[in-house]
Structure formats: structure tokens, C-alpha cells
Amino acid sequence: ETGVTQTPRHLVMGMTNKKSLKCEQHLGHNAMYWYKQSAKKPLELMFVYSLEERVENNSVPSRFSPECPNSSHLFLHLHTLQPEDSALYLCASSQADRAGGYTFGSGTRLTVV
Amino acid sequence: AQSVTQLDSHVSVSEGTPVLLRCNYSSSYSPSLFWYVQHPNKGLQLLLKYTSAATLVKGINGFEAEFKKSETSFHLTKPSAHMSDAAEYFCVVRPTGGGNKLTFGTGTQLKVEL
Numbered sequence: 001e002t003g004v005t006q007t008p009r010h011l012v013m014g015m016t017n018k019k020s021l022k023c024e025q026h027l028g029h030n031a032m033y034w035y036k037q038s039a040k041k042p043l044e045l046m047f048v049y050s051l052e053e054r055v056e057n058n059s060v061p062s063r064f065s066p067e068c069p070n071s072s073h074l075f076l077h078l079h080t081l082q083p084e085d086s087a088l089y090l091c092a093s094s095q096a097d098r099a100g101g102y103t104f105g106s107g108t109r110l111t112v113v
Numbered sequence: 114a115q116s117v118t119q120l121d122s123h124v125s126v127s128e129g130t131p132v133l134l135r136c137n138y139s140s141s142y143s144p145s146l147f148w149y150v151q152h153p154n155k156g157l158q159l160l161l162k163y164t165s166a167a168t169l170v171k172g173i174n175g176f177e178a179e180f181k182k183s184e185t186s187f188h189l190t191k192p193s194a195h196m197s198d199a200a201e202y203f204c205v206v207r208p209t210g211g212g213n214k215l216t217f218g219t220g221t222q223l224k225v226e227l
Contacts, residue, residue, distance in 0.1 A: 004156075006156075042217055042218075042219050042220075043203070043217045045214075045215075088154075090156055090157065092157075100145075100162065100164070101145075101147045101149075101159050101162050101205070101207070101215075102157075102159075102215060103159070104149075104156040104157040104158070105156050106155055106156040107154075107155070107156045109154065
């Protein structure tokens, strides 16, 4: 375990479903991130929360909706997804404005059918 | 602006031989640099990091990397490959002083053969 826990590990959902991905960190970090990793593509930064405020939203479709209720928890709410949204969704945390790296969770493998 | 280029998308070595994964970066400021490893169906694990201290950085599992400012490189090496090293490796740059923007390379897939 890295200190960043993501649930569920695997998720299969239909295009009309609503589901949520959860991320939890116990490292005392104050910034959290959602990344999308698709096959044959570079890692894509989706959302950044720093001190519980969203500070970056990289042109992500509105069918993805993040929520950060406190500095330890991050959610990604999903609704009416498309098959091309199938990917590995990675959560990470860090101490904002420090030179250290991010700590990543193990990811949620999402398949949209 | 910052960018990172991993020069090889695939590297294949024999077990017990040295590993070299190449990374070049560009950054307007003195950067922090990282190598991450990702095993199949897993998240990214930090191997090592350079944050303006010693230029030769030692990481986990026998890996090390040398920051060469004159060559804008941060190549990852290991003297002797093990089968368990087979994975994808990402070179990452972050501006000095932190900030929330990591820039990832496109990854190098390392294959280790018997």
C-alpha cells in the first residue's frame, strides 16, 4: 500500500449508469489529483484540488464530476459515460508547492459497455 | 514551459545485464525530476527523485539516475536487470518550488528476457 487507496479496483458500467470512484490518502498531503491513463496514450491530468479547492480542470467533459469534501478524500462521479472513457483512473496526492513527487494509488480499471 | 522526452518506447535486455532508460527534459527553471515504475494493472510507484541536491540519485530496487544539466538528461540505470524489473517506466518533471503541474514522458516499456 502506498498510502493512497482507491476503490473500487475494477468497475464495469453501462452508458446510462451513475457511479463514483473514491480515493483516500493518509499521508497528510494537501493536494489531490485525478489522472486518466488510456492504452497507448500519455497520462492525462484531469483535475487538481489544492487545499480542497479545485485549481485545475483540463477540459474534461461534464460527464466527469469531481468532489473533494476534505483534504483526505477525493471522488470522481461518473454519469452517461462513453465507451472511449474506458481507462485506468489514477488518484494521486502531494504536498502542494513542495519539490517532492506525487504518491499514486493503484487505480480503478473502468470499463464502459 | 517544461517537457520531457523518453527516447525509447521499448527496451529489451537479458537478465543480469545493465539497464539504461533514457530521458531528456526541458524546463525554464531548475526542475525536480522523477522516475516512476508501473507494473501491469498497478498504479505508479516512485523509484527515485532529484530535487537539486546530489546529482547522482539512488532509488529503490537498485536503480539510480544521474542529473546532467549540461545534457538536460536524467537517464535511469541499473547494473543488473532482474525479471521483476519488467514494467513501464515514466520520466517526470516538476518545476522547482513545487506547483501542481507534473509533466510525464510517454513511457518506456522494459522487457527482461532469460
